Structure formats: C-alpha cells, structure tokens
Amino acid sequence: MFKRNPRSYLRIVAEFFYPRGGWYRAARYVIHRLRRLPDPAHRISRGIAAGAFTSFTPLFGMHFIIAALLSWIMRGNILAALLATFVGNPLTFPFIAEISIGLGNTILGLPQGIHLPEVMLAFGGATSDIWSNFLAMFTEARADWREVHRFYHQVFLPYLVGGLIPGVVAGLVGYFLSNPLIHAYQRRRIKKLKERYEKRLAARISGAGERDEIK
Numbered sequence: 001m002f003k004r005n006p007r008s009y010l011r012i013v014a015e016f017f018y019p020r021g022g023w024y025r026a027a028r029y030v031i032h033r034l035r036r037l038p039d040p041a042h043r044i045s046r047g048i049a050a051g052a053f054t055s056f057t058p059l060f061g062m063h064f065i066i067a068a069l070l071s072w073i074m075r076g077n078i079l080a081a082l083l084a085t086f087v088g089n090p091l092t093f094p095f096i097a098e099i100s101i102g103l104g105n106t107i108l109g110l111p112q113g114i115h116l117p118e119v120m121l122a123f124g125g126a127t128s129d130i131w132s133n134f135l136a137m138f139t140e141a142r143a144d145w146r147e148v149h150r151f152y153h154q155v156f157l158p159y160l161v162g163g164l165i166p167g168v169v170a171g172l173v174g175y176f177l178s179n180p181l182i183h184a185y186q187r188r189r190i191k192k193l194k195e196r197y198e199k200r201l202a203a204r205i206s207g208a209g210e211r212d213e214i215k
Contacts, residue, residue, distance in 0.1 A: 039077045041183035046076025048178045049171035051084025056096055056167030058159035063088065084174065096163070101155065104162025119155050126151035 037044050050070035054063050063085045071081035088096060094116050101119065105112050114122075125147035133143040 037077055037080055039080075041179050041186060043075065044077045044080045044182050045175045045179035046074045047071045047078060047080025048076075048084040049175040050074055050076055051081040052087045052174040053167040053171035054081070055085055055088030055092075056100060056163035056170060058100075058156050058163065087170065087174075096166070097159065099166055100163035101158045102162065103165060104158030104160070107161050108158060110158060114154055122147070122151040122155045 051067045054067040054070060057063070057066065059066060064082055067081040067085050068078045070076075071078045097116060097119055101114060102112060104110075105114075129145060129147040132141070133145065135141070136143045
C-alpha cells in the first residue's frame with residue numbers, strides 16, 4: 001500500500017530531458033543546494049568551476065568522476081562539482097557541442113560543417129559498431145571499426161580540443177560569479193542564526209528573571 005511504484009524506463013528518459021517541475025525548478029534546487037553546502041565559499045566555488053569545465057568535455061557517462069577528480073585536485077568541494085555538472089544538460093548540450101566542435105575543427109585545421117544531427121548519427125554509428133564488434137567475438141563475423149574511426153576524427157577529437165577553451169571560460173565565470181554570492185549568503189545566514197540565538201537567550205534570561213521575582 002505504501003510502496004512507491006518504480007519509474008518506467010520511458011519515464012526516466014522523459015524526465016532526463018524534462019525533469020518533474022521543469023528546468024527552472026531544477027535549476028533553483030541546484031542553486032539552493034550549492035548555497036547551503038557546509039564549506040567555505042572559495043572551496044564551493046572551486047567545485048563549481050570544476051563541474052562547469054567538465055560539462056564541456058565529450059566524456060559522457062564520466063562527467064561525475066572527472067568533476068570529482070578535478071575538484072579534489074583543486075581542493076574544491078566535490079559535491080559542488082557534481083551539482084555544477086548540471087551546466088551540461090539536454091537544453092545546453094546542442095549549444096555546447098556546436099561551439100566545441102566548431103572551435104575544435106578550427107584549431108585542428110579540419111573542415112567545418114558537421115552539426116548536431118550529424119553528431120548524433122556519428123554517435124549512433126559508433127555505438128552500433130562497438131556492439132557489433134563485441135558480438136563478433138563470439139561469431140564468425142568480422143569486426144568493423146569504420147564508424148568508430150569516423151566518430152573519433154569528426155566528433156570526439158574536435159569536441160575534446162575545442163571544449164577546452166569554452167570549458168575554462170565557463171569554469172572561471174562560475175568561480176568568480178559564485179564566490180562573492182556564496183560568501184555573502186553565508187555571512188547573511190550566520191548573522192540570522194546569531195540573531196535568532198540571541199533572541200532565544202534573551203527570552204530565557206527574561207523568563208528566568210520573572211520566575212525569580214515570583215519566588
């Protein structure tokens with residue numbers, strides 16, 4: 001009666017592209033969690049920088065691991081880094097991919113022209129190749145790595161190289177914007193907690209004084 005119904009795979013995929021409550025609510029939740037992390041502002045901001053930078057890498061499925069490792073190296077807050085990977089989401093991914101691949105092609109001197117539809121096709125082809133080649137280990141079929149080779153040279157390598165510059169920029173922006181904001185929020189929160197404590201202490205002293213007068 002009180003058991004929660006497990007989510008179907010279709011619902012999980014749907015909520016990945018549009019979370020319950022919408023993207024605005026999801027973003028507010030992430031910001032709220034970041035502000036209330038129990039760590040100095042500069043450590044939280046370093047974690048945010050690590051997570052934002054990681055969002056511009058093509059190593060999908062490893063963003064949490066990379067962000068946590070970078071944050072640890074930078075002596076930042078690891079949970080803040082994990083939350084900051086929210087920068088890379090289904091809404092921002094098309095823009096991140098387009099900018100990174102275009103910039104990477106320019107740096108590497110490769111021809112321009114591949115866009116998001118071609119990126120998705122190349123990714124699908126590489127995934128299909130990997131699965132087919134895995135099955136070929138147990139059959140007489142021959143391994144074929146052409147789609148993987150195409151994906152690496154047309155998508156992965158330009159994405160990896162081109163994502164470094166906007167990733168660094170995003171990390172720096174995340175750090176310098178979040179550090180003063182989180183610092184101010186923490187100071188204001190400490191002030192409110194101190195005022196609340198002083199009010200309670202004053203109320204206790206006042207109550208104790210009234211009891212003494214009655215005696």
